[in-house]
Amino acid sequence: MNFFDVLSLLGGVSLFLFGMDQMGSALERRAGAGLKTMLGRLTSGKAAGFLTGLAVTAVIQSSSATTVMVVGFVNSGLMSLRQAINVIMGANVGTTVTAWIFSLTGLESESIWVQLLKPASFTPILALVGVICLMRGRQGRRRDTGVILLGFAVLMTGMEMMSAAVAPLREVPQFGRVLLLFTNPILGVLAGAVLTAVLQSSSAAVGVLQALTVTGQVTYGAAIPLIMGQNIGTCVTAMLSSVGTGRNARRAALVHLSFNVLGSAVWLVIFQLVRTFLALPFLDRGIDRLGIAAVHSVFNILCTLLLLPAAGALEKLVCRLIPEPECAEQPEELDERLMATPALAVQRCRDVTERMAALADGAVRDALAELTEHDASRAARIRAAEADADRYEDLLGTYLVRLSALPLSEEDTVEVSELLHMIGDLERISDHAVHLLDAACEISEKKITFTPAARAELQTLRAAVAEAVELAVRAFTAGDLSAAAQVEPLEQVVDELKKKLRARHILRLQRGECSIEAGFIWSDLLTDLERVAAHCSSIAACLLEMRYERLDLHGYLRAVRRGSADYAASYADYRCKYKLEQDIE
Numbered sequence: 001m002n003f004f005d006v007l008s009l010l011g012g013v014s015l016f017l018f019g020m021d022q023m024g025s026a027l028e029r030r031a032g033a034g035l036k037t038m039l040g041r042l043t044s045g046k047a048a049g050f051l052t053g054l055a056v057t058a059v060i061q062s063s064s065a066t067t068v069m070v071v072g073f074v075n076s077g078l079m080s081l082r083q084a085i086n087v088i089m090g091a092n093v094g095t096t097v098t099a100w101i102f103s104l105t106g107l108e109s110e111s112i113w114v115q116l117l118k119p120a121s122f123t124p125i126l127a128l129v130g131v132i133c134l135m136r137g138r139q140g141r142r143r144d145t146g147v148i149l150l151g152f153a154v155l156m157t158g159m160e161m162m163s164a165a166v167a168p169l170r171e172v173p174q175f176g177r178v179l180l181l182f183t184n185p186i187l188g189v190l191a192g193a194v195l196t197a198v199l200q201s202s203s204a205a206v207g208v209l210q211a212l213t214v215t216g217q218v219t220y221g222a223a224i225p226l227i228m229g230q231n232i233g234t235c236v237t238a239m240l241s242s243v244g245t246g247r248n249a250r251r252a253a254l255v256h257l258s259f260n261v262l263g264s265a266v267w268l269v270i271f272q273l274v275r276t277f278l279a280l281p282f283l284d285r286g287i288d289r290l291g292i293a294a295v296h297s298v299f300n301i302l303c304t305l306l307l308l309p310a311a312g313a314l315e316k317l318v319c320r321l322i323p324e325p326e327c328a329e330q331p332e333e334l335d336e337r338l339m340a341t342p343a344l345a346v347q348r349c350r351d352v353t354e355r356m357a358a359l360a361d362g363a364v365r366d367a368l369a370e371l372t373e374h375d376a377s378r379a380a381r382i383r384a385a386e387a388d389a390d391r392y393e394d395l396l397g398t399y400l401v402r403l404s405a406l407p408l409s410e411e412d413t414v415e416v417s418e419l420l421h422m423i424g425d426l427e428r429i430s431d432h433a434v435h436l437l438d439a440a441c442e443i444s445e446k447k448i449t450f451t452p453a454a455r456a457e458l459q460t461l462r463a464a465v466a467e468a469v470e471l472a473v474r475a476f477t478a479g480d481l482s483a484a485a486q487v488e489p490l491e492q493v494v495d496e497l498k499k500k501l502r503a504r505h506i507l508r509l510q511r512g513e514c515s516i517e518a519g520f521i522w523s524d525l526l527t528d529l530e531r532v533a534a535h536c537s538s539i540a541a542c543l544l545e546m547r548y549e550r551l552d553l554h555g556y557l558r559a560v561r562r563g564s565a566d567y568a569a570s571y572a573d574y575r576c577k578y579k580l581e582q583d584i585e
Contacts, residue, residue, distance in 0.1 A: 005165045012161030013208070015154050020204055023151030025407070026144045027060050046086050046308060053090025063095035064201055064237040065340065067256050071241050072337030075249035081318075084252040085311045088259060092231070092300045098203040099293035102210050105159050120160060127153035141409065162211035182222040183283075185268055192229020202234035206296055210289040220291065221283035224271060227296050228264040231303070235260055241337050249335075251318040258314060263303030334399045345403055346412045346419075349396060353419050353426070354477045356392040359385040360426045361473045363433035364532060368462050370440040371525070382437045389430035393423045414546055421542045422476065425535040429469070432528045432535075439524050448518050451508060457580060458525065461497050464490060464578045465529045472536035475543055487540035489571035493578055494533040498526045500580060 057066045070087050073079035079087070104118060126149045133146030182188040196205040209226060212218050235257040242253035275283065287295070307314060333352050338345040363385040366378045396419065404416045442448070450458070468490050475484035505522050508514045514522075 005168055008161055009165035012158045012165055016158030016162060016207060017199070017204055019151045019155030019158055020201065023148055023155060024060055024062050024065065026147035026151060046311060049083050049086025050090040050308065053087035054094040057091040057094025058097045062201060062203060063091040064234055066091040067238040068241045068337055069341050069344065071238055071249045071252050072335040074252040075246050075335045075337065081248050081251055081315055082311070085255050085314060088256050089304050089308055093304055095203055096297040096300050099206045099210065099296045102159060102207050103289040103293040105156065105289060123153040123156045144409065159207060159211055162208065163214045166212055167214050182226055185225045185272055188222060188225025189229035189232065189264065189268065192226035193233035196230040196233025197236040200237050202230045205230045205233065206292060210292045213288050213292060216286045218287055219284055220287045223287045223292060224295055225268065227299055228268055231260045232264055247322055251322050254318045254321060255314060258318060259307055263307060266306060267299065267302055334395060339403060339406060342403060342406045342408050343412055346415050349400055349403065349419055350415065352392060352396060353422055356389055356423065356426050357473050357476055359389050360429040361469055363430050364469050365466065367433040367436035368466055370437050371462065374440060374444045379437055382433055386430040386434045389427050393427040396423050418542060418546045422539060425538050429532055429535050432532045435528045436525065439521055443521060446517065448521060450518060451513050454505065454508065454514065457501050457504065460578050460580060461494065461501060461529055464494050464497060465533050468494060468533045468536040472539045475540050481544060484540040484543045485566065486570055488537050489567050490574045491533045491537035492571060493574040494530055497578060498530040501526055
């Protein structure tokens, strides 16, 4: 093996790792919606969790990425520790799919059909299609598809380069003697663990081992301990990702380490006992790429069969190693680790924004109730909701801006824009709820009274605003576009009610039926109620216009008011529903 072979090996490893990284990232983006669905249906059942971990890892081609995701989910409170254990076990089996794909490069046959299965036969076509997709699709699914195809082609090219570079080692006796050292189980496990820890991917480590099989000097006896060690080395990524997380997230990472260490230890002992008492001639035979894939799969399946029934005991073990703190800790609502999988980070942001919407809805309802009767506990709840809404706006705003800088799918880009718009309106609705509470407190403390007519008018306006909030929140949380379409005509009715109520109160002031002080409070109430409805209209309009990829909210609303028959019908219905009594004579 000369100097140029070393350069070729370095180039092959670089292309291999780069292709794997690009393909994995694009697969995550392309499968974003599917990942959301899979994890949304996750249950505490062992089979469901195991199959979820297996499927997600098979899709994104990385057990390390799946485990880092799981650590983030546990830290955010999205997943329990018991669920995490089942998913991690499934991820260990799912990662074996990659080795079977790599084994295709070692196919040897004169049959044209078998030759067509070799990556060298079809990767040029994949690369061409990938380049076309990449050039014609600057963003979105087509671009991701292009990156996946190009990433796979680069990865396989790197594999071929590695194999070609190390092929001369078959003539080097010293290389065979080095590999003979790895038949020692302890050295083999350590070497496999270190290689995988450096590469940060068990799939990449298995690929490198498969490339070395072309030398003919890698035996089954050396490969088995190396593969066992690779399972331990892959835990490094999850352990690093758990630094600074909550207790349960650290436990999830420790589950991954415990599972792989215990599985490797048990089967290594059994392997050595069998090897000691039975003659196993195949251990001295050279292993090929297909053999590496088979050993990798069998080992991971055996580990799962051994420890899946003992998931409860594994949970107790890590809970003892990382005990409960004296005070309960709250899960982190938006974990940084979720950004490794942008589609799931976007979904988490939506979940938190929906929680913010529920707070705003509850605050307005409580504030409207305060206008009738004061209640100290209800007032405290309104102020707490407003403080939480402020915190959510800061938290989500920062997180979403950072998330928008990542490569996102077209759908997720729209979702991030939508959420950034929503959080501002929801926070302002909570602010106006506090303003209404302040007005209610002032009315109660100063014993200000309104005339029966004014109270009836205010009740009509309150009912209209309450319906606007209910429609806007339902439109956002349930994706109900028919509800969203009802908000704008209702908001216009609220705006007209505000003008009528202000004019009527001026007449009452002129007649001496209301005090000046009551007039100031009345004006504040009308302004805050109208602003709540306006923010509801903004939320609904954002939901509707995002579906049509528009960005001009005000232009969109003007167009709806001018030319929509549905808008005119809804507006007429709401005018009738919230009709005031006859004007004061």
